[in-house]
Amino acid sequence: MANPLTLYVPIKQDPLTQAAAQAAYESFVDSVKAGLDASNILHYARVALVPNPSGEGILGILLITTFDGEMNPYLKFFWQNEGTRKAFAGIAAIALNPPSPPVTDLTGFENFINENNLNKRSKDLYKGYTQSVLQIKAAFPPK
Amino acid sequence: MSTPLPPDKSTVQGLIMRGYTHPYSSHLLFRFSSKAAASQFIKALLPYLRSAENWGTNKPDKMLNIGLTFTGISIASSLTKTELNAFPNTFTTGPASQGSQGSLQDYGEGDPEKWLFGGLLTNGNPDPAKRVDAIVHSYAMHQNSLNELTDFIAKAATAAGVVELLPLDGGKGRLEQYQLPVDTIHFGYRDGISEPDLNWPETWPAPPVNTDPADLNNFLIGYPNSAFQPGPSNPATPNASAFAKDGCYNAFRVLYQDVNAFDKYLSDNAPVVAQTLGKSTEYAKEWLAAKLNGRWRNGSPLILSPDAPDPATADATNFSYTEDTKGLKCPFSAHTRVGNPRDEALFPAESPVPRLIRRGVPYGAPPVSDNDKGERGLIGLFLCGALASQFELIYSWINTNNFSPLFSPNFDTQDALLANRATPDMDTTFTIPIPGAAKPLVLPKLPQFIVARGTAYCLLPSIPTLKAIAEG
Numbered sequence: 082m083a084n085p086l087t088l089y090v091p092i093k094q095d096p097l098t099q100a101a102a103q104a105a106y107e108s109f110v111d112s113v114k115a116g117l118d119a120s121n122i123l124h125y126a127r128v129a130l131v132p133n134p135s136g137e138g139i140l141g142i143l144l145i146t147t148f149d150g151e152m153n154p155y156l157k158f159f160w161q162n163e164g165t166r167k168a169f170a171g172i173a174a175i176a177l178n179p180p181s182p183p184v185t186d187l188t189g190f191e192n193f194i195n196e197n198n199l200n201k202r203s204k205d206l207y208k209g210y211t212q213s214v215l216q217i218k219a220a221f222p223p224k
Numbered sequence: 225m226s227t228p229l230p231p232d233k234s235t236v237q238g239l240i241m242r243g244y245t246h247p248y249s250s251h252l253l254f255r256f257s258s259k260a261a262a263s264q265f266i267k268a269l270l271p272y273l274r275s276a277e278n279w280g281t282n283k284p285d286k287m288l289n290i291g292l293t294f295t296g297i298s299i300a301s302s303l304t305k306t307e308l309n310a311f312p313n314t315f316t317t318g319p320a321s322q323g324s325q326g327s328l329q330d331y332g333e334g335d336p337e338k339w340l341f342g343g344l345l346t347n348g349n350p351d352p353a354k355r356v357d358a359i360v361h362s363y364a365m366h367q368n369s370l371n372e373l374t375d376f377i378a379k380a381a382t383a384a385g386v387v388e389l390l391p392l393d394g395g396k397g398r399l400e401q402y403q404l405p406v407d408t409i410h411f412g413y414r415d416g417i418s419e420p421d422l423n424w425p426e427t428w429p430a431p432p433v434n435t436d437p438a439d440l441n442n443f444l445i446g447y448p449n450s451a452f453q454p455g456p457s458n459p460a461t462p463n464a465s466a467f468a469k470d471g472c473y474n475a476f477r478v479l480y481q482d483v484n485a486f487d488k489y490l491s492d493n494a495p496v497v498a499q500t501l502g503k504s505t506e507y508a509k510e511w512l513a514a515k516l517n518g519r520w521r522n523g524s525p526l527i528l529s530p531d532a533p534d535p536a537t538a539d540a541t542n543f544s545y546t547e548d549t550k551g552l553k554c555p556f557s558a559h560t561r562v563g564n565p566r567d568e569a570l571f572p573a574e575s576p577v578p579r580l581i582r583r584g585v586p587y588g589a590p591p592v593s594d595n596d597k598g599e600r601g602l603i604g605l606f607l608c609g610a611l612a613s614q615f616e617l618i619y620s621w622i623n624t625n626n627f628s629p630l631f632s633p634n635f636d637t638q639d640a641l642l643a644n645r646a647t648p649d650m651d652t653t654f655t656i657p658i659p660g661a662a663k664p665l666v667l668p669k670l671p672q673f674i675v676a677r678g679t680a681y682c683l684l685p686s687i688p689t690l691k692a693i694a695e696g
């Protein structure tokens with residue numbers, strides 16, 4: 082059964098943070114691809130920069146994913162993968178309200194994701210199909 | 225940073241490192257009213273608190289261990305808000321939370337709104353009347369001794385102003401062990417055979433790169449390594465790390481067992497099994513019971529004794545699934561093959577196979593008739609260093625067998641004994657491959673054999689931590 086993760090993290094307004102957010106956005110797919118590929122549970126993952134109401138600068142980072150199964154048991158896998166760990170740690174580091182205590186280990190990572198997830202329930206997600214990533218890949222092997 | 229040495233056994237609660245064989249036990253649930261009350265209560269219990277030290281030939285007649293939930297720790301400890309935030313989210317939000325329910329899938333009769341303890345109100349908020357702050361696991365050699373010990377604990381609670389929750393018999397009964405034949409649980413299986421070795425990694429104190437999930441350092445908090453980091457272990461919150469060090473989490477889960485539904489399933493399906501195998505219906509029932517579990521009722525694993533139980537293999541724990549790639553000996557959904565798939569091929573995100581220390585005991589008398597709906601089942605204690613990546617990962621496999629390329633992705637079946645059958649999109653048939661047969665035997669809908677009655681996630685803190693709470 083697929084589940085949603087909608088991670089919204091408002092960020093600081095200083096130029097360094099704003100540039101870091103832009104860089105995280107630009108490199109997102111490259112940084113997480115290997116980890117997400119290996120997990121075989123991610124349908125889609127995308128990142129967006131939410132603009133300030135004034136139109137100038139970035140208010141926050143929005144990460145939207147749909148994955149098979151439950152989230153918490155699999156966070157260990159994403160923390161142990163260098164690419165996904167760095168991508169998430171990078172977002173935590175520029176948060177307007179930095180995680181307290183800071184994210185230094187798996188527990189901190191689990192807490193950061195859970196606290197900032199806007200969709201905790203699978204019933205928040207419309208599903209156009211019920212197959213898992215593995216089932217889809219098996220039915221349509223890559224050419 | 226200095227590398228930690230193995231813990232002194234006198235600091236670790238005995239339940240974690242030793243499988244007690246005391247025939248009598250009671251698991252008492254409490255709610256604290258204040259820090260002072262918690263401290264007075266725990267101080268009163270210290271004389272019976274048991275460490276993991278060897279008791280030699282002098283087996284204690286009465287002894288106890290103590291677990292604290294997150295609400296219990298929030299009240300009883302001096303930790304600040306930031307320090308409390310350092311505990312893992314799965315522990316702080318508890319088993320009725322949306323996050324945990326994704327893995328536990330407690331629908332229908334097992335819904336947290338119906339739990340006897342630790343549950344929710346109909347509006348989804350925690351039910352204050354069912355809140356559990358502490359569990360006292362009390363063990364005795366004789367019924368009289370257990371009565372004395374539980375009286376002592378109950379009086380200590382009353383004196384401190386700590387409230388006891390009585391979950392059974394409409395708010396009058398405790399969770400007390402029922403004396404089935406030694407090591408047997410309802411459904412007639414022997415249990416408590418396969419447990420993690422709890423060794424200390426040989427390479428320690430050099431931090432191991434990949435330790436065995438069955439090693440003790442993966443169950444105890446305070447010994448993080450590259451593969452496992454039981455938390456809290458954040459250097460920014462040393463008080464939280466020190467509070468939790470040498471503790472271990474306990475997923476305390478009371479599971480009703482529908483013995484009549486189980487017996488009926490065996491009887492209803494015995495004729496077709498007997499016909500398929502060319503054997504008697506009596507044999508067919510035992511064979512089916514073994515296929516549901518992965519071990520015959522005497523304990524013999526199907527992998528070692530595929531055709532009949534054998535006293536010589538009844539205690540065997542050293543066996544492998546690598547040769548049984550089609551499930552011809554042990555079905556893929558057999559409970560023990562799901563609970564511990566051992567060396568079976570796993571998808572990368574699922575491995576390595578997490579382990580659990582199981583310290584459960586049966587409660588409630590066996591049924592006396594086919595209509596007997598009395599309360600009975602398993603008082604389950606599932607110990608681990610990480611609730612999410614050990615207990616809940618295994619539970620998600622129980623509800624959805626999707627973890628191995630041997631049978632996934634197109635085999636959405638469930639643990640044959642345990643799963644919640646209302647889990648969405650699941651195939652609740654039971655597939656039993658038969659050697660030499662063109663097709664496997666596929667039995668119709670597996671019933672709901674097991675129903676969750678309540679769950680509490682506890683920390684079994686170290687003895688120094690409990691003593692510090694007692695000092696206030």
Ligand code: HEM
Binds near residue numbers: 411418419561604641
């Ligand atoms: C009332 C519910 C349950 C019943 C009747 C039951 C029954 C059994 C039996 C008969 C065994 C074989 C004995 C042994 O290997 O020691 C076993 C093993 C096991 N069970 Fe359960 N169990 C229950 C709940 C659970 C739950 C909730 C979990 C996990 C969350 C679990 C995990 C395991 C594991 C890991 C093993 C050991 C498998 C191995 O290492 O080969 N069990 N269970």
